[in-house]
Amino acid sequence: MTNANKSGFSRISATVVVLLGILPAAIFFGRVIIGIVAGAAVAGIVLGEGFRTVWTRSRETVLSPLGLAIAATCLLWLPSLIASPDPVHSLETIVRSALFLIVAVVFYHYLAAEFHRPVLAIKSFLVVSIVGSCLALSAILYLPDIYLVTHLKAQLPPAIELAYKQTGSAAILMIPLACYAAWRLEGRWRWLAAAVTVALFGVMVVTGNRAGIAGVAGALPIVGLSVACRGRRWKLISLALVGFMVVTAMTLAWNQEQRVEMEVPAGTRTFMPDWIIDWHRQHIWITTWEIGAQHPWLGAGVNEIDSWPSARELIGKTTARSISFHPHNWILEIGAETGLISLAWMLGVVFVVNWKLLAHYHRGGSPAMLAAIAISAGYWISGLFNFSYWSSWWMVTFYSTMTIALALAAARRDGGPQAKTGA
DSSP: OOHHHHTTOOHHHHHHHHHHHHTGGGGGGOHHHHHHHHHHHHHHHHHSTTHHHHHHHHHHHHTSHHHHHHHHHHHHHGGGGGTOSSHHHHHHHHHHHHHHHHHHHHHHHHHHTSTHHHHHHHHHHHHHHHHHHHHHHHHHHTOTHHHHHHTTOSSOOSOHHHHTHHHHHHHHHHHHHHHHHHHHOOTHHHHHHHHHHHHHHHHHHHTTOHHHHHHHHHHHHHHHHHHHHHTTOHHHHHHHHHHHHHHHHHHHHHHHHHSOOOOOOTTOOOSSOTTTSOHHHHHHHHHHHHHHHHSTTTOSOTTOGGGSHHHHOBOTTSSOBSSOSSOSOHHHHHHHHHOHHHHHHHHHHHHHHHHHHHHHHHHHOOHHHHHHHHHHHHHHHHTTSSSOTTOHHHHHHHHHHHHHHHHHHHHHHTTOOHHHHTO
């Protein structure tokens, strides 16, 4: 047996780990690349050695109490097919979402099987992230044609910032991994991780991603409170709460400064000042609520709320629809499309999952677990103003960053020689 095989690094294994590491950063090169990288990783796991062990552990996770609770969430989405304008599309969305969860569990167990694997994964993530960030910043600030090369497009989009909107949102999920690497890695890897952190935040800012900024504003105090509560440092807890108010105030001030002065069209329905939440988003939320109220218990159809007649109505004399593609708020989206029963259950599952993350961190103090808490907080908070919950790239980016963070936490807990590997 070769040394590579002894350490778990056969050629197939190393390739799969690298693919899993670059998967979160694949968004810099488009959604198609995400699918290619994820598909290649799945194929490598299935064809490589140790798949049976990984699958056995994954099955145990799926059949655990928490796994079954998550599975029940997917089952509670099914009754929404009754009212869905396109039941086939809704069913495809449900099946796809469930498969993503199962594959994420497989990815986690594959990375956690050897303590070297998540270390290589996060280093691969850093390399691709710095390249992708620099290319994105250069395209937005200096040379838009870079976008044509990185995304294999023939024509530039009308606004290059909007073309990188998804990348700016995904940055909130990648920044915690970069921060972890800057804290735990050594030498040049630490400096690279610090550069990646700055570059990712820069991408978020230049794309004007308010949802991402909101995710940062919400995740920072949660991380601070997690650290403070673990040591029962009451002064630090008070400081974290004050910091939360300061960051919130700064975020609102930044949002007001960034907001372009614009007259609210006649016929728009709003419930708060436009500089806090733009008028179109507020109108979308109100319309979503009204459609959901017509099917309160079972929902109006997964991923189909924009197909309802009232959703297609134009706002006043504008060309903006009452619901533009999706509700831009995952709680409203789940509630309106799958019903209040499903929403209540899902909120409970999300609470339990995050409570477990906090409990694991409280017991072991793993920085990787703290990164997982930050990723989760950023995902759920920014998702209140962001893309559709059902978006494939959004799900995959969340699951891939979480699997790396959790695998790093598991490797540290299981006694891997982090001192030698630098993680």
